[in-house]
Amino acid sequence: MRAIExxxxxxxxxxxxxxxxxxxxxxxxxxxxxxxxxxxxxxSKQRISQYDARVNETISLLKTKQHIQPLDTALWAKVKxxxxxxxxxxxxxxxxxxxxxxxxxxxxxxxYFNNEFIFVESTLKNQSIVPVEAEYRSYFPVVNGLKPTxxxxxxxxxxxxxxxxxxxxxxxxxxxxxxxxxxxxHQRHQMRFDILHSPFYRNKAAYIVxxxxxxxGIQPFIIAILNTKExxxxxxxxxxxxxxxxxxFGFARAYFFVQTHAPSALVGFxxxxxxxxxxxxxxxxxxFHKQGKTEFYREFLQQLEQSNETFIAAPGTRGMVMxxxxxxxxxxxxxxxxxxxxxxxxxxxxxxxxxxxLVKNHDRVGRMADTIEYSNVVFxxxxxxxxxxxxxxxxxxxxxxxxxxxxxxxxxxxxRRMTPLNLFLQTCSESDAxxxxxxxxxxxxxxxSANIFPGDMLLKNFGVTKHKRVIFYxxxxxxxxxxxxxxxxxxxxxxxxxxxSDISAAPQDVFPEQLCTFVLPDPKLRALFLDAHPExxxxxxxxxxxxxxxxxxxxxxxxxxxxxxxDTGEL
Numbered sequence: 012m013r014a015i016e017x018x019x020x021x022x023x024x025x026x027x028x029x030x031x032x033x034x035x036x037x038x039x040x041x042x043x044x045x046x047x048x049x050x051x052x053x054x055s056k057q058r059i060s061q062y063d064a065r066v067n068e069t070i071s072l073l074k075t076k077q078h079i080q081p082l083d084t085a086l087w088a089k090v091k092x093x094x095x096x097x098x099x100x101x102x103x104x105x106x107x108x109x110x111x112x113x114x115x116x117x118x119x120x121x122x123y124f125n126n127e128f129i130f131v132e133s134t135l136k137n138q139s140i141v142p143v144e145a146e147y148r149s150y151f152p153v154v155n156g157l158k159p160t161x162x163x164x165x166x167x168x169x170x171x172x173x174x175x176x177x178x179x180x181x182x183x184x185x186x187x188x189x190x191x192x193x194x195x196x197h198q199r200h201q202m203r204f205d206i207l208h209s210p211f212y213r214n215k216a217a218y219i220v221x222x223x224x225x226x227x228g229i230q231p232f233i234i235a236i237l238n239t240k241e242x243x244x245x246x247x248x249x250x251x252x253x254x255x256x257x258x259x260f261g262f263a264r265a266y267f268f269v270q271t272h273a274p275s276a277l278v279g280f281x282x283x284x285x286x287x288x289x290x291x292x293x294x295x296x297x298x299f300h301k302q303g304k305t306e307f308y309r310e311f312l313q314q315l316e317q318s319n320e321t322f323i324a325a326p327g328t329r330g331m332v333m334x335x336x337x338x339x340x341x342x343x344x345x346x347x348x349x350x351x352x353x354x355x356x357x358x359x360x361x362x363x364x365x366x367x368x369l370v371k372n373h374d375r376v377g378r379m380a381d382t383i384e385y386s387n388v389v390f391x392x393x394x395x396x397x398x399x400x401x402x403x404x405x406x407x408x409x410x411x412x413x414x415x416x417x418x419x420x421x422x423x424x425x426x427r428r429m430t431p432l433n434l435f436l437q438t439c440s441e442s443d444a445x446x447x448x449x450x451x452x453x454x455x456x457x458x459x460s461a462n463i464f465p466g467d468m469l470l471k472n473f474g475v476t477k478h479k480r481v482i483f484y485x486x487x488x489x490x491x492x493x494x495x496x497x498x499x500x501x502x503x504x505x506x507x508x509x510x511x512s513d514i515s516a517a518p519q520d521v522f523p524e525q526l527c528t529f530v531l532p533d534p535k536l537r538a539l540f541l542d543a544h545p546e547x548x549x550x551x552x553x554x555x556x557x558x559x560x561x562x563x564x565x566x567x568x569x570x571x572x573x574x575x576x577x578d579t580g581e582l
Contacts, residue, residue: 014089024069025110039212039268044171141273152199180246196225212268231284266298327431332487429474452544
């Protein structure tokens with residue numbers, strides 16, 4: 012009987028978490044309709060933090076109502092069985108398992124973190140509780156015609172704001188679809204639309220996600236809708252290319268707000284549209300970052316089972332704050348805070364933790380890699396070369412525990428692995444160098460527009476994705492742009508930058524004129540950068556960026572190419 016009570020108490024804690032999660036998510040369309048862009052950022056942070064609050068609340072209830080003592084293995088084995096039985100027809104079963112794991116792992120020692128007591132493996136992996144059809148609605152143009160059906164789809168969402176000219180938008184949409192997907196059957200009696208029930212909200216945009224099913228196959232698409240003061244609602248773009256869709260759901264973007272009753276079904280549908288996206292990436296994309304952690308760890312365990320390769324130090328310049336290693340066949344890196352920092356880093360561990368959390372809670376504008384944070388991660392000791400193991404002992408001994416044949420790291424971050432920008436530039440073609448240096452400048456500008464000052468802008472702190480997109484990934488010096496003081500170099504120091512050590516400067520002082528001097532000592536790279544972004548060497552540009560933020564001038568960062576837009580007027 013007690014095992015049932017404990018199981019139901021934990022399940023009630025999860026139910027409260029999920030209810031609050033959905034209520035917060037429901038605030039996004041209201042903010043979108045009101046053009047309250049600051050509110051969207053605020054509720055994003057609130058939604059991320061409330062999970063831990065609910066777990067701690069559940070633990071407190073367990074301690075007061077059930078008087079939980081040191082682990083009773085027989086009792087908790089029964090608790091897991093009873094909890095599993097209650098998930099057989101639960102629409103959020105996989106999320107409930109993760110919530111259970113969170114509660115258990117904060118109560119008891121890591122030696123019990125195995126499948127006997129927690130859901131290392133999901134009990135749901137061989138069954139589909141909710142079919143993907145539960146998350147979408149089908150529309151049939153053969154009944155009412157193509158354009159009336161599209162109008163019906165858009166009106167179904169009830170955005171709360173009128174379109175300026177929906178007829179024009181629909182004409183542009185149909186024209187764009189015929190151009191982008193010429194092999195699709197376009198006759199109204201030869202197609203069906205499957206549309207997810209809820210729009211996806213992020214920043215200043217709402218996205219309709221669906222697919223066209225025709226005799227020639229399945230064509231996924233995303234429709235981007237913007238809300239501007241001058242125009243009201245208008246359709247801004249149609250995205251049909253899989254690569255562009257993956258960027259919209261990319262690891263450097265803020266999490267979407269989308270209401271769902273059955274996350275597994277929603278993820279299943281999205282995975283059909285973007286097969287190369289992993290479940291972890293898709294759960295992260297729709298805001299369930301704790302479930303993303305669970306799915307990622309299962310992917311990692313599977314990778315270890317399928318290979319016998321050893322971990323190596325990640326390619327690139329060794330960081331002064333983080334020790335970074337990787338598994339060559341696994342496209343991620345593991346980052347551990349060093350025990351001691353270089354003298355050039357005048358801060359400590361707590362500052363690093365706070366800055367990584369700042370980025371987690373912030374809009375990453377497609378330019379800052381998402382991080383997955385773990386505690387007490389167990390690695391097989393045999394998978395580390397003696398060379399790497401010795402380097403780990405020298406740099407992160409305070410974060411390591413050796414237990415028999417296991418290496419346990421107390422705290423680490425995991426990020427998508429990219430080619431460090433400085434290494435990419437050593438071997439790339441001239442055209443690629445021009446492209447990525449231009450994109451490096453755009454990365455800086457887009458982070459500034461989100462009130463992020465990257466701090467250390469050296470090329471080694473940026474990565475290049477397989478799509479040649481430049482992403483920032485080193486957050487130990489990240490600060491808010493509005494906290495910085497941008498200054499002009501005294502004229503007597505401009506000719507000899509080595510003498511700038513004589514300049515009186517406070518910790519928050521920044522001299523944009525030094526950007527090219529220190530970050531781009533290579534004359535060829537400096538020329539490419541300044542040709543594309545000369546204003547970044549001007550103190551006025553950085554001060555204007557601060558002014559815009561302080562006056563709530565928020566720029567919209569488009570997660571798709573400019574040429575995809577129907578109307579190129581700026582927000």
